[in-house]
Amino acid sequence: MERSTTDVLVLGGGSTGCGIARDLALRGLEVTLVERGNLTHGTTGRMHGLLHSGGRYAVSDRASARECIAENRILREIAGHCVEQTGGLFVKRPEDPDDYFEQKLRGCRDCGIPAEVLSGTEARALEPYLAPDVERAIRVPDGAVDPFRLCVANAMDAEAHGARIETHAEVVDLLREGEEVTGVRVRHDSGPGKRTHLRPGTTEEITADYVVNATGAWAGNVAALADLEVAVRPSKGVMTIMNVRQVDTVINRCRPKGDADIIVPHETTAILGTTDEEVSDPDDYPEERWEVDLVIDQLAELVPILREARTIRSFWGVRPLYEPPGTATVDPTDITRDFFLLDHAERDGVTGIASIVGGKFTTYRAMAEEIADHVCAALGVSARCETAERPLPGSENLESVLERMDAFGLRSPIARRSADRLGSRAPDVLECDGPNPVLCDCEGVTRAEVRDAIAASGTDLNAVRIRTRASMGNCQGGFCCRELAQELHPDHGHEVTMAALADLFTERWKGQRHALWGEQLSQAMLTYALHAATLNRDRADDGPLEFGTFDAGPDRGGETGVPVADGGPEGSGPHGRERTRGGRGGD
Amino acid sequence: MSDADRFSETDRSSDASDPVSVFPDAESMDLRPGADDCYKCSTCDSVCPVAAVDDDFPGPKFQGPEQWRLERHDDREIDPSVSACSNCMRCDDACPSEVPLSQMHNTARAAYVEGNVPRLSRTYLRNRLLSNYGRLAWLGSKLPRLTNFVMGLSVTGWINEHVLGITSEREFPTFATETFRAWWRRRGGAQVENANKRVAYFHGDYANYNTPAVAKALVRVYEHFGYEVVVPPQRCSGTPMFANGMLGDARRAARFNVETLADLVADGCAVICSCTSCSMALRQEYPELFDFERTELVAANTYDALEYLRINEDLESALEGTETDAFAGLAYHAPCHARNQGLDGQALEVLESVEGVDAEDVGDSCSGISGTYGWKRERYETSMAIGEEMFRHMARADADAGLTECPTCAMQMHHGTGYEIHHPLEVLEAALSTPDGR
């Protein structure tokens, strides 16, 4: 077994963990971060992507609202290439309460959130697809944020300041000596360092002066390894990704409480969400069709065209909700979104460790600052936090990036997208010898960008995906997974390449299952045929494929419903009908 | 439902007291819903004649849905490659998901020209000149012999090539000494009056100025069947303007045409065209790009001349026993725009019944000229490379003349083979004027 030692050990590579690692590394501490999957593998990679203005909390939780607007302003500066300043609207339908609208407006103003009232006409001039009966709206500075890019940038900067970032390294035990936690034992999926498929795993004991448990919804499981109790109440939420952006502004519904009330324009897509349902196990919960139906149906009340639009996938995330013992809130939507720093020394008499639970992505930096302050205090280090001023890698001098793009000979939308994703790193990444073809057509990702990502993540093509957005578009990797895997060769052989490809493709398929009905189901056959015909990936180990399930055939189409793969023929509900080419139809 | 009516429906359904013009004109039209229908099957790319010969051309999928999907809200920057699209519209026909590809290309091209081609640049002036061919032709037709002489001079070719960027490889079409409309006036207009069978003839510029024989053939054929032909005032259909991104010019011309034709349609006329690009414009591009009142009405009542006769007359019986020796072997090329309207088989089917005419289909390749496209110096090579397959098949066919509905395809066919090229209506006219023609 390998052994190593570090000042601070951060468990979990979500926004919280990555934020803490960067903060501490900038303060000069030696940091090791371990994450069982790739970065953002947990909730951070499965969230809605809304950079809150605070408007959402302006009535119910003003402290959160104030914190959100402050952090929103900071992230626009330090993480410009991860944030799209879309603006947001709280829109009111005729049946939504008037007094709530007024409360929301007052709340925003009281919390210092710029808020402007628009008439229905003005709102539709801004967003033409808003429902004709939307009456009024409040405009706030919501934004869209790319959680992948933001976490990667934090990790990258931490590494640049001496941190060690280990992904695919699962904490299997906490080392406890009496009343002190001294480190962890991790299992490296393919040995330490960058991931290489099929390389045998190893274990390592890492000791540290301080351990920060930032494993979110899993914090209870991890704490239990040292016989500590953290009562996380995981709560799942579904998000459905639309193929194109029906709106360019964040759309919130202006009513007190409700599921499925936000649309976030995210990169090339729009993401609908979400729901809130307590689950018992953050690793194993049902992903149900009614949840997808619910978000589409509810949000189509705000943007009717959604009913006819194509969805490309749905995914679920679990909130790491936490309440201090004894609070016992019944409805998970009522549980506070605030975060808690559980100092186990104070709480359980066990030193050397703290757990972080709850919170929001938007305020990750402020959370990290507070935790880093706590760690420094525990270790007797005095160092100032710099994360509020120091731009993340990629976000320095963003103004001039677009102007410099002409040098790379990319078609204009590709240049634009590349610049948006890479920010100030664009010239370094795109500068390359030889041709630089586009590998992912749907998102406009070039080979140079993919190679840059591979250099950072080894054979983990899912890590390449979150860095580049390759395979996250319209075809969901149907066409480009192969192209991405191809880039691993000749550094890696055939078997490794195929294993990496299978991993990526399996992950892509996972979310697509929830987007296949009606005509989209038969269109999915294209991807199948492509992979079968060009990669022999139809070698079936589990019996022949049921071709019939892909298409109802000419006699079965029309108004009466199309059988779906998992549900059999359905007479009712949106799944049963198809109205347009891509959309799910509906009523 | 096409996107055009999807938009106008949104328009209508919005509260009357709360009018929001969703997308006032094509330049600001949002085609993301159309992009949404694409599932990337790439069939469009596989039928694109430009992509087949030009490796630098990214193809219709990129030009259309991909570019729209990638575009940012505040982006008006369109990739220059859109100007390499010839607007043959084959992609429209090929798409299994009804993605409005040519509509996307037309709007992208317009946005590109609007945003990127300086008003005083050579390309802009040249394209404007080419796309407003009707105006040029009007001038030319005033002094046809002189114009033909000047256009034939090598110095004119040099100026065209070097100053304007119009290829000197091609011979300018000659102007008829008498335009169709002049003939029509001289003839005293319609010779048949029939309140129950009236058609409005949209002849377009080319048949008027360059090939009045085609237009005359149409009149005679229709009169043969007892139709009253109306020849309304008209402007260019807009096809060359769409193809050059001159959407403003196209809009003005289209508005004029829709207004005049709609009155006639309301009066019981069907609109008939002898040029398949004209009928394509009236039927598909107008409703996709413009929202004048009654655009849909005109579109729904527009037909290709032969198509209309086939629907309403028993052409087969009428042609039984007819004969002509004026056209022996004909190599027939179906224009892309005819193909898109589902008309690619009709000419040969109709002529089957005419004794003495032996027409052979030369296959489904594109001629490559696509209106003004092949006239541009920088597109000439591409245009000829696309046409290569058609030239070869024409040469192999047992024919010494060509047959097609489209005037610019005819130019290309002639340019590539030296054959004389005819219009199906001319053959029909000859057949029907034989003693046996009933």
Ligand SMILES: Cc1cc2nc3c(=O)[nH]c(=O)nc-3n(C[C@H](O)[C@H](O)[C@H](O)COP(=O)(O)OP(=O)(O)OC[C@H]3O[C@@H](n4cnc5c(N)ncnc54)[C@H](O)[C@@H]3O)c2cc1C
């Ligand atoms: C549906 C949904 C929508 C949301 N939308 C928004 C939004 O729009 N805006 C916003 O601001 N916030 C949003 N949030 C909240 C936000 O996503 C979370 O608060 C935030 O991402 C939590 O980050 P984290 O780093 O604390 O947790 P995580 O991202 O879950 O990180 C914990 C990490 O620990 C790792 N881990 C677990 N066990 C182990 C182990 N044994 N060894 C090593 N590593 C381990 C996990 O793999 C995981 O990567 C949303 C949450 C949900 C559920």
